[in-house]
Each structure stands twice: as C-alpha cells, then as structure tokens.
Amino acid sequence: MKVSIVIPTLNEEKNLPIVLEELKKMKCINEIIVVDGRSGDRTVDIAKKFGCKVVYDDKGKGSALRKGMNMASGGVIVNMDADCSMIPKEILLLKAGIEAGYDVCMGSRFIQGGGTEDMPLFRKIGNKFFVLLVNSFWGMNYSDLCYGYRAFRKSAIKDLDLKRNGFGIETEISIKAAKKGLKILEVPSFEKSRKYGKGNLRTFKDGWNILKTILGEFRG
Numbered sequence: 001m002k003v004s005i006v007i008p009t010l011n012e013e014k015n016l017p018i019v020l021e022e023l024k025k026m027k028c029i030n031e032i033i034v035v036d037g038r039s040g041d042r043t044v045d046i047a048k049k050f051g052c053k054v055v056y057d058d059k060g061k062g063s064a065l066r067k068g069m070n071m072a073s074g075g076v077i078v079n080m081d082a083d084c085s086m087i088p089k090e091i092l093l094l095k096a097g098i099e100a101g102y103d104v105c106m107g108s109r110f111i112q113g114g115g116t117e118d119m120p121l122f123r124k125i126g127n128k129f130f131v132l133l134v135n136s137f138w139g140m141n142y143s144d145l146c147y148g149y150r151a152f153r154k155s156a157i158k159d160l161d162l163k164r165n166g167f168g169i170e171t172e173i174s175i176k177a178a179k180k181g182l183k184i185l186e187v188p189s190f191e192k193s194r195k196y197g198k199g200n201l202r203t204f205k206d207g208w209n210i211l212k213t214i215l216g217e218f219r220g
C-alpha cells in the first residue's frame with residue numbers, strides 16, 4: 001500500500017531536515033505533507049526543498065493534522081512529529097498493522113519494545129491517569145494515549161470525524177476509534193528526546209484540554 005506521511009510543524013528548521021533526510025531513504029513513502037502553523041523560521045523552505053507538499057494551518061496541531069490527513073492520497077496515512085523524537089523506520093511497523101487489516105495502528109511507548117526518553121515523571125503520571133479513564137469509560141485496553149505516531153487506513157479518517165484543534169487530537173482519535181468500533185492495534189514505539197528547540201506542549205494547559213476532551217466525549 002502507498003504511504004502518505006503527515007507532519008505538523010512549528011519552527012522546526014533544525015529538526016525537519018534530519019527527519020526528511022531519513023524519510024527520503026524509505027521506498028514505501030509516496031508523499032510527505034507538511035502542515036505548517038506559520039513558522040517564523042526556514043521550516044517551509046526546507047520542506048519545499050525536500051519536495052514535500054506544504055500547506056498552512058495556524059489553529060493548532062490537531063487542526064493541522066486534520067487538514068493534512070484529509071488531503072493525503074495514500075491508502076496508509078501516518079502522522080509523525082518533526083522534532084526527531086520519532087524513529088522513521090517504525091513506519092514499517094505502523095504500515096504493517098494497516099496492511100494486516102487494522103484501521104488504526106498506534107505506536108505505544110508503554111508496551112514491551114517501546115519506551116520514551118522524552119517524558120518527565122508528572123507527564124507519565126498524567127498519561128497513565130488519562131489511559132485509565134479512557135479504558136474504564138470505553139472498555140478498552142490501551143497502554144498509551146497522548147502519543148502522535150500512528151497509522152490510519154484511509155477510510156478511517158472519514159469514520160473518525162475529528163474536531164479538536166489542539167493537543168487533544170490524539171485523545172479524540174483514541175476515543176472515537178473505540179466508539180466507532182474501528183479495528184485498533186498497538187505496536188511498540190520508542191520516543192526519543194526532541195533534538196533541537198523547545199516543545200510546544202504545555203503540560204498543565206494541554207493536560208486540562210485532554211481531560212476536557214475525555215469528559216466531552218463521555219457526555220456526547
């Protein structure tokens with residue numbers, strides 16, 4: 001199956017070329033869509049130099065991902081970050097999940113083979129708490145939640161009908177995939193530290209948004 005990669009970017013001029021250089025070596029990748037949140041640096045120039053499709057969206061990471069996924073043409077659509085925290089070769093594992101018949105194949109840092117060097121203790125505790133809530137509310141067996149390295153069957157994008165604009169998007173995906181009875185697989189993934197620059201996630205503000213996402217989906 002052909003693979004489209006969707007990468008949201010915000011000021012990633014140092015990290016993006018490293019990621020794109022590695023992606024270029026992978027034969028299974030058909031297109032790379034960079035959805036830029038109006039970076040003030042050379043991110044967009046770099047993406048264009050590597051032959052990526054570039055579109056703009058300044059409403060947040062969730063909105064950017066939605067825009068990129070909606071325009072992707074591959075049968076398999078993979079979301080990944082631009083900050084060098086995700087190992088490009090794991091795309092093979094994510095893609096295999098879709099080819100084996102799953103609708104969504106999610107990287108997990110908390111099953112054997114996975115891990116993270118990019119998550120302070122209080123974020124780990126928050127993530128575990130959110131995983132527990134989602135598993136209890138929707139009868140799931142997720143091991144991870146707020147992680148964006150995931151592959152989707154093209155048809156799943158429409159089924160998910162995503163709405164969140166910010167960092168709540170991963171949580172929304174996990175919950176809606178469960179609600180809609182999509183076939184979900186977790187595969188191990190190792191998250192490295194972001195290489196250059198600072199992350200945009202604000203632990204408490206975005207943690208609150210994630211909690212609101214869970215409670216909103218529970219009520220709705």
Ligand SMILES: Nc1nc2c(ncn2[C@@H]2O[C@H](COP(=O)(O)OP(=O)(O)OP(=O)(O)O)[C@@H](O)[C@H]2O)c(=O)[nH]1
Pocket residue numbers: 007008009010011012035036037038057058059060061064080081082083085118194198199200201
């Ligand atoms: N288009 C767009 N991309 C964003 C936005 N915020 C973050 N990103 C990108 O989304 C990806 C993940 O964002 P990060 O800031 O690394 O967030 P994170 O990995 O949860 O947080 P850290 O662990 O602190 O790195 C990166 O490729 C960012 O450049 C945004 O508002 N718009």
Ligand SMILES: [Mg+2]
Pocket residue numbers: 081083085194199
């Ligand atoms: Mg990051």
